[in-house]
Amino acid sequence: QLQLQESGPGLVKPSETLSLTCTVSGGSISSRSYYWGWIRQPPGKGLEWIGTIYYSGSTNYNPSLKSRVTMSVDTSKNQFSLRLSSVTAADTAVYYCAGRQNYGSGRYGVDVWGQGTTVTVSS
């Protein structure tokens, strides 16, 4: 059974770079059925899609964050990563890594999620 686990610092200073890694277990990150992504949720608020990466390295970023986001994949470690630069308090959130499965015939669902990791931006 596919499982995801986020890791990274829980506290980041303003203007610095937030870095998180998601480790995929129970399956291969190189699965052609999955698109890997990051989603965040500020305290008490809704969900925001940050971006998506395929095992090949192709990416799609949310335009609202595009200038600050970089995602990468390491197939040898079965991991993918998020870097968000120049963070402010507004970037304080629970960050989830997730897998969006292509069920075929153009049907998709985000059917695997990490447990989430809280990142606080504060000096």
Added chain:
Amino acid sequence: AIQMTQSPSSLSASVGDRAIITCRASQDIRNDLGWYQQKPGKAPKVLIYATSYLQSGVPSRFSGSGSGTDFTLTISGLQPEDFATYYCLQDYEYPLTFGGGTRVEIK
């Protein structure tokens, strides 16, 4: 980006009631919409994908319908474990966008 407008933002219901949540897209998204349930302190969980396909393991009291711009999640016979927040997600095009959420509370 496609805007997803979800309503109501909250609803109060009793066990056994039927709950209906709607999501409206700012443009035609065909059937590329999913519904997710989130409980406090937990990651979201997919209930429905592609408008009406029930995710494996999800009870049949959950159902989805719609197409184009208007979509509905129906919970037929609310159970205590269904009290949670529900989100729609369009995956027609990037950036993927969520609705604002509907909190389903016990009356």
